[in-house]
Amino acid sequence: MTRRETGARQGRLAVLGLLVCLLVPGCRRLPRNSAHLVVLVPKLLGIPYFNAARDGAQRAAQQLGLQLLYTGPTAADAGLQVEVLDSLLALHPGVLAVSCDDPNAVTPVLRRARRYGIHVLTWDSNAQPGVAEWFVNQVDPEALGRHVMDVLAAEMGGHGKFAIITGSLTASNLNQWLGWMKRERAERFPQMELVTVVAGNDDQQLAFVEAQQLLQAYPDLGGIIGNSSAAVPAAARAVQQAGKAGRVAVTGLSTPDLMRRYIQDGTVKTVTLWDPGKLGALTLQVAAQVMRGETPTDGMNVPDVGPVQVIAASHTIIIGPPLDFTRANIDRYHF
Amino acid sequence: MTSLRSRPAVPQALVVGVLLALFCAYVGGRSGDFWTAANWQLLVQPMAEAGLVALGLTLVLASGGIDLSVGSIVGLSAVAAAWAAQRHGSTAGVVGVALLCGSLCGAGNGVLIGGLGLSPILVTLGTMIFFGGLAVAVSAGASFAGFPDGLLRLSDAAWLGVPAACLIFLALAIAGFLVARYSLWGRYLLHQGQSAVAARFSAMPVRSSLIAVYTAQGLLCGLASLLMVARLASARADMGQTLLLTAIAGVVLGGTSVTGGVASVPGTVIGIATFYVVGNGLTLLGVPAFVQTAVVAGLLLIAVGLANLLRPGKVAA
Numbered sequence: 001m002t003r004r005e006t007g008a009r010q011g012r013l014a015v016l017g018l019l020v021c022l023l024v025p026g027c028r029r030l031p032r033n034s035a036h037l038v039v040l041v042p043k044l045l046g047i048p049y050f051n052a053a054r055d056g057a058q059r060a061a062q063q064l065g066l067q068l069l070y071t072g073p074t075a076a077d078a079g080l081q082v083e084v085l086d087s088l089l090a091l092h093p094g095v096l097a098v099s100c101d102d103p104n105a106v107t108p109v110l111r112r113a114r115r116y117g118i119h120v121l122t123w124d125s126n127a128q129p130g131v132a133e134w135f136v137n138q139v140d141p142e143a144l145g146r147h148v149m150d151v152l153a154a155e156m157g158g159h160g161k162f163a164i165i166t167g168s169l170t171a172s173n174l175n176q177w178l179g180w181m182k183r184e185r186a187e188r189f190p191q192m193e194l195v196t197v198v199a200g201n202d203d204q205q206l207a208f209v210e211a212q213q214l215l216q217a218y219p220d221l222g223g224i225i226g227n228s229s230a231a232v233p234a235a236a237r238a239v240q241q242a243g244k245a246g247r248v249a250v251t252g253l254s255t256p257d258l259m260r261r262y263i264q265d266g267t268v269k270t271v272t273l274w275d276p277g278k279l280g281a282l283t284l285q286v287a288a289q290v291m292r293g294e295t296p297t298d299g300m301n302v303p304d305v306g307p308v309q310v311i312a313a314s315h316t317i318i319i320g321p322p323l324d325f326t327r328a329n330i331d332r333y334h335f
Numbered sequence: 336m337t338s339l340r341s342r343p344a345v346p347q348a349l350v351v352g353v354l355l356a357l358f359c360a361y362v363g364g365r366s367g368d369f370w371t372a373a374n375w376q377l378l379v380q381p382m383a384e385a386g387l388v389a390l391g392l393t394l395v396l397a398s399g400g401i402d403l404s405v406g407s408i409v410g411l412s413a414v415a416a417a418w419a420a421q422r423h424g425s426t427a428g429v430v431g432v433a434l435l436c437g438s439l440c441g442a443g444n445g446v447l448i449g450g451l452g453l454s455p456i457l458v459t460l461g462t463m464i465f466f467g468g469l470a471v472a473v474s475a476g477a478s479f480a481g482f483p484d485g486l487l488r489l490s491d492a493a494w495l496g497v498p499a500a501c502l503i504f505l506a507l508a509i510a511g512f513l514v515a516r517y518s519l520w521g522r523y524l525l526h527q528g529q530s531a532v533a534a535r536f537s538a539m540p541v542r543s544s545l546i547a548v549y550t551a552q553g554l555l556c557g558l559a560s561l562l563m564v565a566r567l568a569s570a571r572a573d574m575g576q577t578l579l580l581t582a583i584a585g586v587v588l589g590g591t592s593v594t595g596g597v598a599s600v601p602g603t604v605i606g607i608a609t610f611y612v613v614g615n616g617l618t619l620l621g622v623p624a625f626v627q628t629a630v631v632a633g634l635l636l637i638a639v640g641l642a643n644l645l646r647p648g649k650v651a652a
Contacts, residue, residue, distance in 0.1 A: 045623075045624050045625065046625065069621060071618065071621075071623065071624055072624065073624065074624050074625060074627075074628055075577065077573070077576060077577050078478075078567070078571060078573075078574065079381070079563065079567070079574055079575075079576075079577055079578075080577055082381070082566075082567060083381050083611075083614065084618060084624070086377040086378065086380075086381070086615075087374075087377075087378070087614070087615045087618035087619060088618065089373070089374075089377060090368040090369070090371060090373060090374040090377075090615075090619055091368055091619060092368070102478050102567075102569065102571055103478070104478045104479070104480040104567070104568060104569030104571075105478065105567040105568075105569045105571065105574070106567075107480075107568060107569070108490070108566065108567060108568045116373075128480070168476075168573075169471060169475075169476030170471075170476045170477070170478065170571055170572065170573055172478070175476070175477075
């Protein structure tokens with residue numbers, strides 16, 4: 001037998017082996033058209049923020065006796081998210097709950113889902129108004145944007161130059177908060193000057209480089225707002241390395257886990273967010289309600305979440321006011 | 336025992352096709368939702384978009400080049416379409432502007448690569464950043480949604496249940512196959528890919544064929560952007576970003592050589608289909624998304640390895 005034939009035989013064996021590997025587990029069929037299936041789709045998988053939301057949703061699903069499928073795109077990309085949603089429609093879940101990467105791009109697929117008789121919720125980041133039955137929102141964007149600006153202004157004494165590091169320039173919720181920060185500055189803090197807005201693309205390394213460049217380019221910079229969870233720790237690290245802790249105020253929207261060391265060593269005094277675990281839990285509770293055909297009511301007390309604000313006109317449910325993490329309370333939160 | 340007649344080469348596309356068929360049989364057996372018309376109608380639409388980009392890349396790679404700017408051209412064409420929609424509102428105008436924008440971007444690449452003889456990877460790396468930056472600058476990073484209904488209906492249009500996007504892709508795939516196999520232009524590109532020096536000294540119109548192939552690539556990107564705009568009912572600067580790697584992987588999976596000289600258009604169709612069908616099937620099976628990426632990457636390695644193993648004249652160790 002020649003070596004060539006040996007090679008060919010190995011090849012055929014490999015094909016046969018693959019065939020067996022593929023067909024053996026093929027006996028068990030998946031359940032179809034599960035009315036108790038809730039699909040929860042984040043903007044992207046694998047970041048602590050959405051992981052915390054998933055954990056909250058999982059606990060709620062267990063209590064409610066619902067089956068939860070948590071899946072989504074592996075990168076924050078609207079096209080990828082729509083592809084995942086397209087595939088999920090074939091599962092006919094009872095409820096499809098989506099944190100929309102781009103409100104316009106997901107709208108056609110969500111409309112289609114409703115035509116197929118699937119209940120559609122949005123959470124964390126909305127689609128176009130009127131597409132979802134309910135939008136489960138963390139906090140009012142206006143309250144949040146204004147609050148972050150107020151925190152920075154208080155730390156800077158109401159005057160001086162500051163910069164904003166945002167996530168991606170195309171994220172709708174970030175741009176909304178950014179708009180309210182700018183408006184709050186224009187209305188209440190005329191002596192503060194926003195020198196620039198740069199994008200860190202939700203990447204801590206990139207945001208760190210951007211923060212270093214900001215400190216170089218504006219030696220008299222008095223403060224930095226991080227408008228994405230990766231941007232605040234990156235800014236804090238850059239300020240600390242430049243030896244400017246205490247002279248450059250850092251604040252913004254980030255998670256306790258990412259900010260713990262900077263809060264504890266005093267580089268950062270306050271960082272703001274909400275509890276994504278509650279967001280996930282509330283989404284599941286609302287999902288259970290819409291499947292039962294009930295309408296959420298303003299002030300209803302939700303298990304593990306508390307009383308929530310329901311705005312019937314805009315079909316929005318809001319968890320509550322923004323949550324500030326400081327040295328006093330940060331040890332109580334882990335996400 | 337040896338035979339004198341050597342066994343014909345097993346094309347890589349065939350290996351991939353067989354693996355894909357096995358995968359479909361497996362998923363179809365486990366999930367009752369896989370072989371439904373609704374699932375396939377949704378599945379083939381994004382596939383057609385990536386497929387159009389991959390068709391162009393098949394010819395570009397065969398000519399020994401590469402186009403890294405495809406994703407940015409798709410994004411810029413989509414933004415151009417949005418710009419036109421804001422001003423005219425007519426479907427034909429929007430379509431024309433997007434196709435023109437794509438072609439111009441492609442022609443720019445072609446002139447730099449074919450005309451000035453610059454390195455394809457360097458030129459398109461530069462234009463990738465340039466076109467992408469221009470798209471973000473023009474659109475200010477915002478997503479635009481006010482497209483004319485005529486364009487949006489494209490995503491619901493179908494013939495015998497097959498979505499229009501898929502038909503456009505298949506028609507152009509047949510055209511691409513004929514161009515690569517029978518046209519003089521296809522010959523020139525393949526010869527250029529095999530040996531740039533020999534092609535130049537044999538008095539082939541190397542410059543014009545290269546300018547033409549990058550322009551065609553740009554045009555296909557413009558068309559892909561329109562299908563995407565119709566499907567997503569919106570345009571955004573970064574909407575083509577994930578297409579580049581998927582398209583290159585699909586082309587290579589189908590057996591087109593990355594070093595030039597070999598083009599397999601049917602292989603590209605199978606290669607692109609593999610990525611979308613496997614992604615869809617694994618989602619229906621509830622496989623976690625990060626495992627999916629690993630499975631798809633593993634499939635690529637298995638296909639390339641198997642095709643290498645089954646190739647006559649190659650000795651497996």
